[in-house]
Amino acid sequence: WDDDQRVAPTPFSFPYFPRHPVDGMPTMSALILPVHGKAYGAFNDFLQPLWEGAERAFVEAPEWVIAGYSFPETDTRMAEVLRRSYSPHKSVWVIEPYGLRQDVANKFARVVGQNAEINAPRMGFAKWLEMMSSL
Numbered sequence: 001w002d003d004d005q006r007v008a009p010t011p012f013s014f015p016y017f018p019r020h021p022v023d024g025m026p027t028m029s030a031l032i033l034p035v036h037g038k039a040y041g042a043f044n045d046f047l048q049p050l051w052e053g054a055e056r057a058f059v060e061a062p063e064w065v066i067a068g069y070s071f072p073e074t075d076t077r078m079a080e081v082l083r084r085s086y087s088p089h090k091s092v093w094v095i096e097p098y099g100l101r102q103d104v105a106n107k108f109a110r111v112v113g114q115n116a117e118i119n120a121p122r123m124g125f126a127k128w129l130e131m132m133s134s135l
Helices: 040-060 076-085 101-112 125-133
Strands: 063-067 091-095
Touching: 040 076, 063 125, 076 101, 091 101, 091 125
Parallel strands: 063 091
Antiparallel strands: none
16 A cells, blocks of 8 residues: 555565575465464464564664554564664654554654654655655
């Protein structure tokens, strides 16, 4: 969605799961869906390396773009990762197409527990990408 209009997902979607580029094995998605209670330990063998890799990537990234994520209270693990990997010198963008960008920015600041400088332009993701690609 971009500015409350549906945007074609074709460049980012597959009608089937693509094959792994190295071994050719079929791949599949692993989603941590929004539910009232999350059993993070249920798939810990599978998820722990993903959480660790995500945290390393967040620490190393000088800029974060939060697009379409509302910081649900049940995402405690993600909140921990963000809290540990955030530092004030990071550039943070909140791209929220439904007009809730200030709410999302406030939730982010509460999650990281710091006064974060957050860029929250009044535009959807497609327009933000267009703006950034023209810089």
